[in-house]
Amino acid sequence: MKPGRRLQDTVPAWLEAHRDAARRSLQRRLQAPVLSLISIAVLGFILALPAYLWVLLDNARALSAHVDHDPRIALYLDGVEAATVADLERHLETDARVERWIWIDADEALARYREGLADPGLLDWLDENPLPDVVDVVPATADPETVAALREALAATVPGATVVSDDDWVRQLNSLHQLGLRILSVVGALLGLGALLILALATASELRERREEIAISRISGATHRFLRRPSLYGGVMTGLGGGIFAGILLLIGIGLSRAPLEQAAAAFDLELGLSLPGATHLLALLLAGLLLGWLGARLGSGHALRDAP
């Protein structure tokens, strides 16, 4: 404890020191507004790109969830033995995942088919009925995973049968979505790394401008923590600014691409809207900016101060 300083002064003094560091950092930024804005803009663009891709992906997934369909599983029992068919019937009776099921007899199916033809005599050319018996299963739930599990269970019961479920395209869409997320996280990580390096460089060059002040401060007993404090505040400010800018860019981007996207979707008979990201997602964007800003400043200042005497 230095003479003239009391214990109860230490916490307010610490707060004051932080406020000073923040104020000084803000002043520094206001003195070079163009440079500061460029940092914010760069971070904003870097954050906005993956955020925009994410919104597109999220909406694409919503598309598959919105589609109104009762999933069906069809079993084509071509050349399946009678014993196996009995197994299948027992399974269909007991499996809770099955809502109901219809047995379409091959002869019955052929008869119905014949009715639909303009010239039923055509089918007389056939020696035997080419149609297999078909079991049409309606699952109790539309949940893709349950449906897939049921489909596998049925396929296991009748090894010879061809099993087709009409939610195949949903699962394809889902796996495409997973792929999209994977690509997005790689792109996002690379862009984040780039942003981190840019912010670290900006911080290091800012500290290089302050090097005489830093040298004098070191001689006067300043710690590295004290010296990098304004830079960390600067990083947080840039990060927040970048996050806000990214949010604005994202909203503008969605606003601009909404109408053309809906038109394109309509051409494919799809009802696809582009919904705006919620407050949570915008907040996440802000936090991502803040974290990148802080981390970049921490890296840059750590590097720049490493050689400070």
Next chain:
Amino acid sequence: MIRLQRVTKRFGSASEALSNVSLRVDPGAMAFITGPSGAGKSTLLRLIAGLERPTRGRIRVNGHDLDRLSNRAIPGFRRSIGLVFQDHRLLFDRPVFDNVALPLEILAYRRPEMRKRVRAALDKVGLLHKEGVNPRTLSAGEQQRVGIARAIVHRPVLLLADEPTGNLDPALSREILQLFDDFNRVGMTALIASHDLGLVERMGKPVLHLEDGRIEARAAAGAPA
């Protein structure tokens, strides 16, 4: 306060900047280091301030063994020292007040106390009326006095000055040395490097003469360790 025992400092593979230097400065004393340019005066002061580490030998300053001082302990040690440079090293991006306040900011002084101390320091060097101006607009003598105010504002126990009168005319130089004498009178130990032997001798203080990295003459307070 300061005690060097057979201290040698070598930069890279060059010849020794200091060779086997031993000296002692007692608490409350005031002493001068003289010697031609390149004799090792600055190196000696930088070693004492903990800005350089000795190649060999022991340095004790204000109760700290400098060779055993950890990196973490260095800032705390430096806060007990005031340093004055020949080229004053003021920051031209801020007014006189902020320049002088720098060591107090590092010590996390609160505003009112900081203001009081900065004013007191500026008053001592006769520049209270200049607290708001940019140091760039000051004369060389005034700039040096701001540098001195910054060195003593946190009331260090030891004041080190490296050719503080180097750029000043004789009258201003005497004025500056008189300031150091005043600080010494109120208890600050002072060690001042200067190549101006005539000026130094008139102060009537112990003088250590450095020549080619070696102590040549020994005087009372700078007795051999």
